Structure formats: structure tokens, C-alpha cells
Amino acid sequence: EAQVTxxxxxxxxxxxxxxTVTCSQNMNHEYMSWYRQDPGLGLRQIYYSMNVExxxxxxxxEGYKVSRKEKRNFPLILESPxxxxxxxxxxxxxxxxxxxxxxxxxxxxxxxxx
Amino acid sequence: DAKxxxxxxxxxNEEEPVHLPCNHSTxxxxxxxxxxxxxxxxxxxxxxxxxxxxxxxxxxxxxxxEDRKSSTLILHRATLRDAAVYYCILRASPRILTGGxxxxxxxxxxxLKVEL
Numbered sequence: 001e002a003q004v005t006x007x008x009x010x011x012x013x014x015x016x017x018x019x020t021v022t023c024s025q026n027m028n029h030e031y032m033s034w035y036r037q038d039p040g041l042g043l044r045q046i047y048y049s050m051n052v053e054x055x056x057x058x059x060x061x062e063g064y065k066v067s068r069k070e071k072r073n074f075p076l077i078l079e080s081p082x083x084x085x086x087x088x089x090x091x092x093x094x095x096x097x098x099x100x101x102x103x104x105x106x107x108x109x110x111x112x113x114x
Numbered sequence: 115d116a117k118x119x120x121x122x123x124x125x126x127n128e129e130e131p132v133h134l135p136c137n138h139s140t141x142x143x144x145x146x147x148x149x150x151x152x153x154x155x156x157x158x159x160x161x162x163x164x165x166x167x168x169x170x171x172x173x174x175x176x177x178x179x180e181d182r183k184s185s186t187l188i189l190h191r192a193t194l195r196d197a198a199v200y201y202c203i204l205r206a207s208p209r210i211l212t213g214g215x216x217x218x219x220x221x222x223x224x225x226l227k228v229e230l
Binding site for chain 1: 144145146148150155156157158159160163165201205206207217218219220221222223
């Protein structure tokens with residue numbers, strides 16, 4: 001089954017403790033991206049990747065890092081999480097980064113930073 | 115980056131058609147109009163997309179204005195399972211020479227409520 005898998009589904013951590021949220025897709029997609037969703041603010045893009053070793057900032061990249069060493073994986077790294085990064089995070093992928101490609105989303109990761 | 119404007123919420127009765135509007139007056143010539151919906155406690159899912167012509171699929175229809183500055187998602191017979199937040203976004207193609215062009219702005223979408 002074609003899917004985007006995020007782990008973990010829920011995560012509670014403390015300020016400053018490095019964490020990684022994993023994202024994997026099994027569709028051989030070139031394009032992957034991360035979003036955060038906050039009440040009243042909709043979905044905001046954090047980072048995206050057009051292909052292996054090609055990443056770029058979205059609208060809210062501060063405090064986050066990403067890497068794209070393999071095509072299927074696009075982990076989101078919070079080196080020193082802070083409470084304002086408490087949010088619902090979604091990973092998405094599409095065949096390419098072109099405008100006619102539809103996005104496939106993961107089920108989300110609810111992160112709480114205490 | 116081009117933005118979209120949608121009503122915060124809309125209501126419909128079950129089995130009736132629903133027309134969800136979206137304004138995108140700053141759309142560029144090669145931007146595709148995409149619609150996604152998000153059911154409670156789930157990630158967004160694709161509904162439909164188009165460039166200039168109206169589009170139909172098993173989930174919905176997309177009507178695009180001739181000047182492309184607005185579009186309407188049409189659910190032909192709303193059911194309770196269609197209650198969700200619907201997002202209209204513009205997806206640009208990457209700018210090969212200057213880079214970028216792949217930022218996606220979802221906004222807050224339209225909360226569709228469906229009643230019996």
C-alpha cells in the first residue's frame with residue numbers, strides 16, 4: 001500500500017532535549033516536505049526537499065533541521081526543542097516537485113515540549 | 115508566493131450539493147489549483163486539482179473561473195463523512211534557474227459542517 005509513515009505518533013519531551021521525527025515514503029517520490037499545524041494558523045511549511053541532498057526552507061524553518069540522505073526518508077530534527085514548537089507535524093511527499101503532482105500526507109506527529 | 119482566500123466555515127445538509135469557493139487573485143500562469151481535505155485526527159488527503167479546465171473525479175468536481183482568479187470545489191451530494199476542513203492551495207513549479215518556487219501555503223481552510 002502506498003503510504004507516508006511518520007513516527008512517533010505522539011511525543012512528549014522536555015525543553016532542550018534533541019529529538020528526531022522520522023518520515024518515510026514507499027512510492028519512490030522525489031519531493032518531500034514537513035508542515036506544522038497550529039490552531040488558527042493552518043498548515044505552515046517548515047522545509048522541503050526536491051530530491052536526495054536537495055533541501056530548502058519553507059515559511060517557518062527556525063529551530064528545525066532536515067536531511068535527505070536517501071530518497072525514501074526525510075527526518076525532521078529539533079536540536080534544542082522549545083515549548084513554542086509544541087504542535088502537530090505532518091510529512092508529505094509527491095512524485096516530483098512540479099505543480100501538477102498531488103501530495104500524500106502522513107498521519108501526523110503530535111509533539112509536546114514541556 | 116500566491117495566496118488563497120476561503121470562507122472560514124460553511125454548512126450543508128446531507129445529500130445536497132456543496133460549493134466551496136476559493137479566491138486566488140495573484141495566481142501565476144503555471145500554478146495548479148489543488149484541493150485537499152482534512153478529516154478530524156487525520157492528515158490532509160488529496161481531493162482534486164486542475165490548471166484551467168474544469169475537472170471531475172470520483173470525489174468531487176473543480177470549477178475554475180475563466181480568468182483563473184477563483185475556483186469552486188463541488189461536492190455533488192454531501193454526506194456526513196464529508197465533514198472536514200477543505201484547503202485550496204496553489205502549487206507552483208520549481209524555478210529551475212533561480213531556485214525555490216516550491217513553498218506551499220495552506221492557510222486555515224474552510225470547515226464544512228454537514229447536517230442530517
